[in-house]
Amino acid sequence: MIQNIFRGIQAYAKAFPLISKLKLWKYFAIPIAISIITAIVVGTLAYSFSDNIGHYIANFWKWEFGKKTFEVISTFLSGLLIVAVGLVLYKHIVMALSAPFMSPVSEKIEKYLKGDNQQHRVSSFQEQLIRGIRINVRNLFRELFLTIPILLLGFIPVIGFLSTIILFIMQAYYAGFGNMDYTLERHYKYKESIDFVWKNKGVAIGNGLVFIVFLLIPVVGVILVLPLSVTAATTETIKKIHSKDIIE
Secondary structure (H helix, E strand, O other): OHHHHHHHHHHHHHHHHHHHHOOOHHHHHHHHHHHHHHHHHHHHHHHHHHHHHHHHHHOOOOOOOOHHHHHHHHHHHHHHHHHHHHHHHHHHHHHHHHHHHHHHHHHHHHHHHHOOOOOOOOOOHHHHHHHHHHHHHHHHHHHHHHHHHHHHHOOOOOOOOHHHHHHHHHHHHHHHHHHHHHHHOOOOOHHHHHHHHHHOHHHHHHHHHHHHHHHOOOOHHHHHHHHHHHHHHHHHHHHHHOOOOOOO
């Protein structure tokens, strides 16, 4: 799996030249707009709610002793939770709504790499949107369900630091999942795609790690994250689809 994680990361090096060579930038205009608007909305909501949730949690501490300390800790943890949930929501909203625009990009890359004679399913704009929503709603609930216990792990002495690492890897996996599905949509049914990504989770994690890092870069990250991550995911997913060795 480690080898495939590095492959997922290294694929980004060829993404920018490939986009320029195939003149794909124009196809990213609407997804980039979706990404920017979603980031602003989610970021505003996260900022608005973090203090309120922190004060609400602090009210459970009924004693004067340590009340200030508990409020500071609860505000910090609520802020961390809001950021984590915000990233999850942003990621899946953008990926779901961008599906009809990203699938054609993925198809153009596949035709360039493998030729025009490839056998795959043809789907409409509506079908691509429904598929994107279905996949990302599934992943959204799974990720939210796992996020809270992972954050609670941070309270355990000695091993608490592992929660941040686990949370980062989980976020990366589901980000890579969404990016890979733009290609898988043409080749596999819903459940088959889920199995495919799990068998190739190293590629998904590698792709998603860079995706998450991009989101930490102000402004530029939100603009470039989709074009580069989708292109990188497409090239590696195509390799896996056309390879007999797809299981880690």
